[in-house]
Amino acid sequence: MKPELAILIRLQGIDLELRKINEEKSSVPKHLEDLQEHLSSKEAELNELNERITEIQKRKVDVEDEFELENVRLGKSQKKISSLKTNREYQALQKEINEIKKANAAREDEILAIMEETNSLQEEIKGKKQQVKQDRKEIKAEQKRIKQLQARLNAKIAALTEDREAVSKDISPNLLTKYNFLKDRRAGVAIAAVTDGICSACNMNIPPQLYNELLRDEKILTCPSCQRLIYALKVN
Numbered sequence: 393m394k395p396e397l398a399i400l401i402r403l404q405g406i407d408l409e410l411r412k413i414n415e416e417k418s419s420v421p422k423h424l425e426d427l428q429e430h431l432s433s434k435e436a437e438l439n440e441l442n443e444r445i446t447e448i449q450k451r452k453v454d455v456e457d458e459f460e461l462e463n464v465r466l467g468k469s470q471k472k473i474s475s476l477k478t479n480r481e482y483q484a485l486q487k488e489i490n491e492i493k494k495a496n497a498a499r500e501d502e503i504l505a506i507m508e509e510t511n512s513l514q515e516e517i518k519g520k521k522q523q524v525k526q527d528r529k530e531i532k533a534e535q536k537r538i539k540q541l542q543a544r545l546n547a548k549i550a551a552l553t554e555d556r557e558a559v560s561k562d563i564s565p566n567l568l569t570k571y572n573f574l575k576d577r578r579a580g581v582a583i584a585a586v587t588d589g590i591c592s593a594c595n596m597n598i599p600p601q602l603y604n605e606l607l608r609d610e611k612i613l614t615c616p617s618c619q620r621l622i623y624a625l626k627v628n
């Protein structure tokens with residue numbers, strides 16, 4: 393094999409490794425993003441629960457005030473009813489008393505319902521706070537893990553980049569340009585082995601004449617189907 397081809401194969405090995413590490417690096421924060429999204433939704437839910445509790449507590453105060461006022465009015469009416477002279481007046485006031493009683497019974501029901509809802513909301517808030525706490529803890533641990541992993545990957549990238557520079561020096565500029573051009577357009581694989589007349593990258597047949605030329609190993613050739621640089625690889 394021509395020495396330059398052997399160097400290109402080494403370079404491709406380095407580049408594929410670099411590609412893999414860079415992909416790993418960009419996929420790393422995905423889990424953290426999921427955790428942060430989960431936390432945000434739990435915090436929003438917690439906010440809503442707190443808002444609801446504030447709202448119903450305000451309503452409870454209003455209903456209690458109304459109840460007290462109406463209760464005072466009821467007491468006055470009940471005192472007044474015994475002193476009434478006519479049946480018509482008596483019946484009118486009796487009707488009013490019944491209406492006040494009915495409205496206040498409804499107010500009592502509403503106050504009870506608010507108290508029950510408050511209790512269950514408080515339970516829910518407690519659970520939600522626990523989830524938020526857990527999420528924050530997980531995020532912190534994940535951030536630490538990512539930082540360590542990124543540092544490890546960056547060190548690998550630095551070492552491989554150094555190797556790449558050293559290896560590239562021994563390749564002619566034209567060939568290196570061609571290699572880089574193909575690498576960027578062929579998913580990182582610019583150079584492919586040909587075994588039994590078949591290109592290992594695109595799986596297409598190499599015409600017999602070209603394959604014979606390839607076996608003579610006199611110059612660097614390209615696959616007519618995928619345009620990658622090719623070399624013959626004999627399998628026993």
Ligand SMILES: [Zn+2]
Pocket residue numbers: 584591592593594595596615616617618619620
């Ligand atoms: Zn090919």
